[in-house]
Amino acid sequence: xxxxxxxxxxxxxxxxxxxxxxxxxxxxxxxxxxxxxxxxxxxxxxxxxxxxxxxxxxxxxxxxxxxxxxxxxxxxxxxxxxxxxxxxxxxxxxxxxxxxxxxxxxxxxxxxxxxxxxxxxxxxxxxxxxxxxxxxxxxxxxxxxxxxxxxxxxxxxxxxxxxxxxxxxxxxxxxxxxxxxxxxxxxxxxxxxxxxxxxxxxxxxxxxxxxxxxxxxxxxxxxxxxxxxxxxxx
Numbered sequence: 021x022x023x024x025x026x027x028x029x030x031x032x033x034x035x036x037x038x039x040x041x042x043x044x045x046x047x048x049x050x051x052x053x054x055x056x057x058x059x060x061x062x063x064x065x066x067x068x069x070x071x072x073x074x075x076x077x078x079x080x081x082x083x084x085x086x087x088x089x090x091x092x093x094x095x096x097x098x099x100x101x102x103x104x105x106x107x108x109x110x111x112x113x114x115x116x117x118x119x120x121x122x123x124x125x126x127x128x129x130x131x132x133x134x135x136x137x138x139x140x141x142x143x144x145x146x147x148x149x150x151x152x153x154x155x156x157x158x159x160x161x162x163x164x165x166x167x168x169x170x171x172x173x174x175x176x177x178x179x180x181x182x183x184x185x186x187x188x189x190x191x192x193x194x195x196x197x198x199x200x201x202x203x204x205x206x207x208x209x210x211x212x213x214x215x216x217x218x219x220x221x222x223x224x225x226x227x228x229x230x231x232x233x234x235x236x237x238x239x240x241x242x243x244x245x246x247x248x249x250x251x252x253x254x
Contacts, residue, residue, distance in 0.1 A: 022047045027059035028074040056080030069139040071098045090117045117219040120144025147188030157226045181208040183240035186228030
């Protein structure tokens with residue numbers, strides 16, 4: 021059962037989300053928050069599989085709540101609920117570590133699918149949306165050094181997988197591209213993220229661009245394979 025906390029200052033929105041998710045059969049809403057401060061408290065208390073977070077709430081707004089939750093619990097899986105997809109705060113939330121976002125008037129099945137994907141750590145952003153997030157993040161971080169000292173710690177296969185994450189591919193699509201199992205891809209993604217110190221695939225995609233694994237056209241940069249220090253994939 022996927023456990024979800026819903027944070028929104030509108031009671032009708034919370035009730036609708038609760039009914040929708042619990043009708044799916046494999047989800048339960050374990051708590052509801054009406055403001056950002058309560059969302060932070062409930063996230064700590066319940067440690068849900070997924071948090072659905074409105075951005076415009078009283079006391080503490082959703083963006084600040086996301087930052088506080090991830091500072092205390094870096095592995096939290098947060099999906100933004102928003103009225104406007106182009107809200108600048110949506111992109112700030114994604115850069116802060118949210119997995120993706122849902123527009124409130126979107127198709128209900130998209131919310132159910134997004135919660136399932138978020139609970140499994142799968143990407144929620146279409147490549148076109150990821151592209152906008154990465155471009156904004158790179159522009160905001162232009163003064164940072166391009167080469168990360170941990171880049172050298174990545175294996176050739178981890179760099180290859182990270183590059184494909186940077187193009188917006190899912191684990192299944194990466195597995196198909198590289199002719200390996202999905203579990204193998206998940207392992208490489210997780211290990212690369214740990215080495216890079218990033219929380220999710222959005223941040224991993226930004227790093228992939230910053231260290232030159234993906235070009236400006238969102239295509240993987242071809243690299244010569246080393247002489248074979250990596251263990252073969254299974």
